[in-house]
Amino acid sequence: METIQKKAEEGITSELALVQAAKKGDLEAFSELVRRYDRNVFRIAQHITHNEEDAQDVVQDAFLKAYQNLEQFQGNSKFYTWLVRIAVNEALMRLRKRRNDRTVSLDEDVETEDGSIPREVADWSPNPEQLYGTSELGDILKRTIQGLSPGFRTVFVLRDVEGMSTEETAEMLGLSVPAVKSRLLRARLQLRERLARYFKNKKGGDGQQ
Amino acid sequence: MKCTEFLKELTDYLDGKISENLKMELDEHLHWCRECHVVMNTTKKTIEIYRDNELYELPEGLRNRLHEAIMTKCRNSRSGKKSTT
Numbered sequence: 001m002e003t004i005q006k007k008a009e010e011g012i013t014s015e016l017a018l019v020q021a022a023k024k025g026d027l028e029a030f031s032e033l034v035r036r037y038d039r040n041v042f043r044i045a046q047h048i049t050h051n052e053e054d055a056q057d058v059v060q061d062a063f064l065k066a067y068q069n070l071e072q073f074q075g076n077s078k079f080y081t082w083l084v085r086i087a088v089n090e091a092l093m094r095l096r097k098r099r100n101d102r103t104v105s106l107d108e109d110v111e112t113e114d115g116s117i118p119r120e121v122a123d124w125s126p127n128p129e130q131l132y133g134t135s136e137l138g139d140i141l142k143r144t145i146q147g148l149s150p151g152f153r154t155v156f157v158l159r160d161v162e163g164m165s166t167e168e169t170a171e172m173l174g175l176s177v178p179a180v181k182s183r184l185l186r187a188r189l190q191l192r193e194r195l196a197r198y199f200k201n202k203k204g205g206d207g208q209q
Numbered sequence: 210m211k212c213t214e215f216l217k218e219l220t221d222y223l224d225g226k227i228s229e230n231l232k233m234e235l236d237e238h239l240h241w242c243r244e245c246h247v248v249m250n251t252t253k254k255t256i257e258i259y260r261d262n263e264l265y266e267l268p269e270g271l272r273n274r275l276h277e278a279i280m281t282k283c284r285n286s287r288s289g290k291k292s293t294t
Contacts, residue, residue: 027283034279039267042275046265056271060279067283118216121244124251128258142264160256185220192248192255199251 019079023070030070034063037080040162041087047157048091050146051098058094062087077171084172088154095150106151106173116186120196128199144194152187159184210238215245223253 015036021029038059045058065086066073073082092106128137145153158169159180170180215238221227222235239246267275 027280030283031276031280034276038272038275042267043263043265055265056275059275060282063279064282064286068286118244118248121247123247124254128254134262137258138262138264141259141262145259145264156259161259163260181220185217188220188223188252188255189216189248191259192252195255195258196251199254 015079016075019070019073019075022067023073030067033079037083038063040080041083044084044087044154044157044162045091045094047145047161048088048150048154049094049098050142051094054091054094054098058087058090061090065090078168081168081171084158085174088173092150106154106175116189116193118189118193120193120200122196122200124196124199125201128195131199140195140198144191144198147194148187148190152183152190155180155183156187156191160188210234212238212242212245215239215242216248219249219252222249223256 015033018029018033022033041062042055042059045055045062046052049055049058062083066079066083069086073079088106132140145156148156154173155169155175158164158172159166164172166177166180166184169175169184170177173180175183215235218227218231218235222232227235239249
């Protein structure tokens, strides 16, 4: 526990040093920050927008915005947390444009219980990895997570794919900790329910509803 | 413990963020409730499968192009804001 904390602190220090240098006009330092986080921002943007072109734009715009607003970054949170917050907003904006729908937000469909109550209760066997090839499995996973509302899939991606803590996720999304927790539970259950269509044990036919 | 009560705690249970007492109660429920056991197991697999399969990798070529574009924009935006560097 202590070592993790220590490592995290060291990470923050060097990240902070880069941010401080970038604030003073050191472009190389900012370039290093881009290299450090571009893959993560791209992944998050892809998950939210489902569109590679949009995701590329989000990566560019998020880093540019971060650079232009570096003065406003106070260092109370990690730079990465602040950056992801910018990227999520950019991604939601792209999604709105693409759907031509101004109401797209992190709150969309969060009241729905659809898929949150388990119906498929057959076990998955053999392992999905044995059942499908890598690219087919990738398609299934993408299609399935795309079916979730933006609020649910964003929380799931930050918490479970990117490995952020509940508190960090809350900060990144401007949500309360309980809101993140309840969305995460429902996102996980909805994904499980949808994946079960592909992965449930087909041989047994044990009659479970 | 009812299944609905178990489900409410599922996320914290999977993340290992519950007290010893609650964990014992949940484990006991899992012991006799096959359905919750399957739901717990398959939810765990759901998380693992998304964690282990990187769905959107950034190819190195595209990564370099994006990096180039970002840095050019930053350079231009700085020279736009301030005349001296």
